[in-house]
Amino acid sequence: MNKIFFIHFHLILLNVALLLPNYNAMAEHFQKPVTSPHVCDFLGNISINGLPANPDDEIAFFDSTGLLCGLFIVQHTGQYGFLHVYGDDPLTPIDEGAASGEQLYIKVWSSQTNAEYHGENIILVSGDQTGSVLSSRLPPIWQSQVRYSLNIYAFIKNDINLNQKIDLPDALMGMQLISKQHTCNQPCLFAQDIHNIIQILQQLSQ
Ligand SMILES: [Ca+2]
Numbered sequence: 001m002n003k004i005f006f007i008h009f010h011l012i013l014l015n016v017a018l019l020l021p022n023y024n025a026m027a028e029h030f031q032k033p034v035t036s037p038h039v040c041d042f043l044g045n046i047s048i049n050g051l052p053a054n055p056d057d058e059i060a061f062f063d064s065t066g067l068l069c070g071l072f073i074v075q076h077t078g079q080y081g082f083l084h085v086y087g088d089d090p091l092t093p094i095d096e097g098a099a100s101g102e103q104l105y106i107k108v109w110s111s112q113t114n115a116e117y118h119g120e121n122i123i124l125v126s127g128d129q130t131g132s133v134l135s136s137r138l139p140p141i142w143q144s145q146v147r148y149s150l151n152i153y154a155f156i157k158n159d160i161n162l163n164q165k166i167d168l169p170d171a172l173m174g175m176q177l178i179s180k181q182h183t184c185n186q187p188c189l190f191a192q193d194i195h196n197i198i199q200i201l202q203q204l205s206q
């Protein structure tokens with residue numbers, strides 16, 4: 001076998017690998033979506049509990065009926081995409097995914113903690129428009145053959161100190177944040193009440 005054929009064969013394998021969706025390798029948490037010829041793409045930053053998401057963390061997109069129609073396994077820390085979100089193919093009897101203009105929902109899974117984030121534990125921020133990639137609408141919607149930039153922040157709601165559990169230090173930090181934001185002229189009963197509650201929480205958390 002000559003060298004040129006060997007290199008050519010490997011280039012073909014590489015091209016095939018690049019064409020395949022990246023979840024063929026190893027989705028551990030979410031199921032793989034059914035593919036269709038109609039695709040809307042998303043990309044952007046992804047963080048979990050204030051830190052960039054790790055390789056093997058998973059992002060899933062759902063249509064408004066709860067059908068999983070997009071999946072991406074993080075490869076580069078803190079980034080995702082292009083994530084293909086599949087649309088329904090009207091020529092097939094099954095429902096493959098979203099319709100034009102349909103709202104999309106997102107879930108995130110941490111491979112390190114095995115925790116799933118969704119609903120009010122996800123904050124979405126439109127990314128910048130660059131070239132053919134548009135800044136995503138909020139909430140995100142599905143449009144065929146459009147690429148959107150969308151940053152995803154997954155976190156545990158009320159975990160104010162970002163230590164992945166909700167306990168007294170979170171309540172204490174929350175009250176301290178309120179007291180810093182609140183200003184009023186003396187005498188101020190509200191500020192005194194806040195101060196007293198902070199003292200109680202400090203004693204309880206010791
Ligand atoms: Ca269909």
Ligand SMILES: [Ca+2]
Pocket residue numbers: 158159160161162163164165166167169170
């Ligand atoms: Ca906490």
